Amino acid sequence: MKKSKFLVLSCLSALLINCKSATNIATSEIIKPTVYTVGDSTVKNGRGDGSGGLWGWGDFIGQFLDSTKVSVENHALGGTSSRTYQNLGLWDTVNNKLKTGDYVLIQFGHNDNGSINDTIRARGTIKGIGDETEEIDNMITKKHEIVHSYGWYIEKIVKDAKAKGAIPIIMSPIPRNDWKEGKVPRNNTSYGLWAKQIAERNNVTFIDLNDKMASKLESFGEEKVTGTYFYKRDHTHPSARGAAMAASIITNELKETNNSLKNHLLSNVEVNLPRKKNIFLIGDSTMASSNNPNTIGWGMPFPQFCDTTQVNVVNKARGGRSTRTFNFEGLWDAAKKEFQPGDFVFIQFGHNDAGNIDKAKYRGSLKGIGNEMQTVARDSSITETVHTYGWYMKKMIRETKEKGATPIILSLTPRNEWPNNMVERRTETYAKWAKEVAVSEDVFYIDVNDIVAKAYETLGKDKVKDFFPQDHTHTNLEGATFTASIIAKKLKNSKEIGLRGFINLNE
Template sequence: MYKIKFVVFILFSCLILSHCTSARKEKPTVYLVGDSTVKNGQGDGAGGLWGWGDFIGQFLDSTKVNVENHALGGTSSRTFQDLGLWDSVNVKLQKGDYVLIQFGHNDDGPINDNHRARGTIKGIGDETEEIDNILTGKHEIVHSYGWYIRKVVTEAKEKGAIPIVLSPIPRNKWVNGKVPLNNTSYGLWAKQIAEEEEVTFIDLNTAMAMRMEALGESKITGTYFYTHDHTHTSAKGAVMASEVIIDALKRSSNSLVDFVLEKPTINLPKKRNLFLVGDSTMADNGDKNAVGWGVHLPSFLDTTRLQVINKARGGRSSRTFTYQGLWDSVLQQLQPNDFVLLQFGHNDAGNVDKAKFRGSLPGIGNETQEVVRPDSRRETVHTFGWYIKKFIKETKAKGAIPIVLSLTVRNEWPGGMVEQRKDSYVKWAQEAAKAENAIFLNISDSLAVKYQALGKEKVAHFFPKDHTHTGEEGANFNAKIIANSLKQCSECNL
């Protein structure tokens, strides 16, 4: 009987030991705590903005370590803790986990106001300020920035986790070709806490600023940061910050380096395609005196998220773009959620049954005309609106988004007013779009208003070749107006 009990005890002990051993072999977790520069919004790239915490996991071996991004935009070292966000991480911490800590961008705000009340006392001391929080209505004792960072560090260490303190990411502000550092404020204070607590410090601020300066302001702005936001990075900027962090880890003695991949594959968010379908007023014609606005449109768009594919072709009408198979080549490439900008009209007024055989029938109806082409092939010619509706329907069938634009205006001023084809191609484009429940933008009117304001003499410089085709200056001007129309179009989602 004693032997049986002993065997059972041994087996039970082995099971417990096996379970404990198994638990110890579970992957550690890298917890990220910080503000919007670590995780912007929901971490889905809304507005093209990303935090470095959204990409750093791609540099680590996911078979050996997990990454959880608990950062929240708008928080400071103080409010991250007041909101209980640090507690939600701390309660899960286990021995061998890692905590990457980056705050500072929001700590410089007011300590007490009715807007955010998120500021902290400057420095790393034990000074306090007792307040009745106007925003929350709570009585509160506010501490220094360093006090809050130290609290996270010490509580992580108590759990056997490994804290790593980072200085705040630099802002995209330039002074005489240099990116100002925060090495006398939050970057310094973060470093001091790390040194006093004997944990790894990564000077993200200085190291990333050096990378930015090596590329120069013109290459950084619009690619790694946007012109309208000097604090939050694009996907490429977030990857750059991650690379800086990983490089610093490689130079440290921190054990997290053991999980860094030698040759990581970095996947940026998939770009959506924007197809341009039209004639020479949109196309890249290889002629500096006849430049389509589509050539300059990418400079007004976020090309880190949107790929512009200019399929416009000079001399084409809605009819010939179809007949020559150019539209089919667009259809073959279309993917769900792509965009298609459709703009025809300049060449649709040509001959229907004579050279250049590119005219379409007027209107948007179902009328047809049989034409015998020079090669003896017969062609059924449809109305301008019929072709536009065909483009719309087939774009939608691919799950893509058609946007119909009226044709551009010419440099013609009958009666001192900018010429528009309001009673023909502008009208028919709008009617065709309405018939197929597609978005329509009256670019003709938008351009005419701007041209009228500039005056005939200034606009003449936009058209160095003829009254239809713009040069570089005119194409850039038109592209800016069209981009602005797309921006103001809420249903376009561009």
């Protein structure tokens, strides 16, 4: 009986210990603080996925923090000011989640300088940190509104956070990539100053991100900064490298404060930047690189129209190939091994598909896009099943999709032939079949044949003749660059394809 009681007590004791341990684990998870970021597009651009190559520092700050000790939530929204962020209820969403020990990283200012009342944004705030107000009937919301100063809105976030036991940290707005006499202008007499004054008035941590980052940029110089940390087309929103730089400055500055967030920082951080997307070019000599100055494919100059800080252009095109031989020779399989999710694959054939089917060079494909086949004896030991042009194109499309990449079909380039004073089109053969394949497989299609032919007709025969010094099919570098620019313009103007943010036209 005593032994039985002892066993019962032992079991109960073990159960209590296990329950206590489980409770401690659960409690540890519950009290794990969260680092919230609130701000504009320089904190989180778009959906925070690097669309167009633009990022916010809030997308990288988590890499500098110990995820076993804190969580990170980026609640910034592009286009907002300190005023509209609160009017839209975005701050309420964060405030309602705050608990004791959380952190709130605050950065506004880029949009606060806008109009106080208009039909476009109505997001401006009164300059300074005072208690001045302006009553308006908001032209967008159609509501009566009392507009306050920039400092008033920042201070409201600070006070709300403190009331919840959270710890606010204020940043001055990141600098713009807008150089004057070799220097990056500061905002230390406007929003940077006012952010600092609010921090001092409320006894909270202030990080002069504006000045620290401007100094860092100046140490590199404008030429290195533009194209690496910012893009020429946008002086406000940084690249991934620029956003990561801002995040690293914030965390380095935190180390010099008495803010408890510094206890959750990692040491010797190697930032993981987003992988560059690849644009693969699959085709024949009219796309391929060449050492012959009279046979340059448009793929050779094409990279000059791309933002190569965001994308790599990988030219796998090979002269003399058709859809059939590109597959038969293993060129397609070799290229396909390199495709990764998110990449783009341009596929353009047709010039060589009209060749011999059962004679050397054995590169002709069957006409059309159907499933017809023909068995060909290439020599005494090799037989080959030849398919249609469309069959090979569909095969490449489907296998591209299987790799998670995006296939884009291009019709073949036009030749320098002018029947009836019009550039020849192949609207009844390869251009037609390329389009039919794209439609049947539901992929993007660019009618290079037609858009380049129209551009040739605008230039006129004499000028176009200079593009073709060797024959009517292959261009020199000038002609190849002209074709590449036409394709780049098409990509830049297409929202659906998803490459417009990677194209630089330098116009």
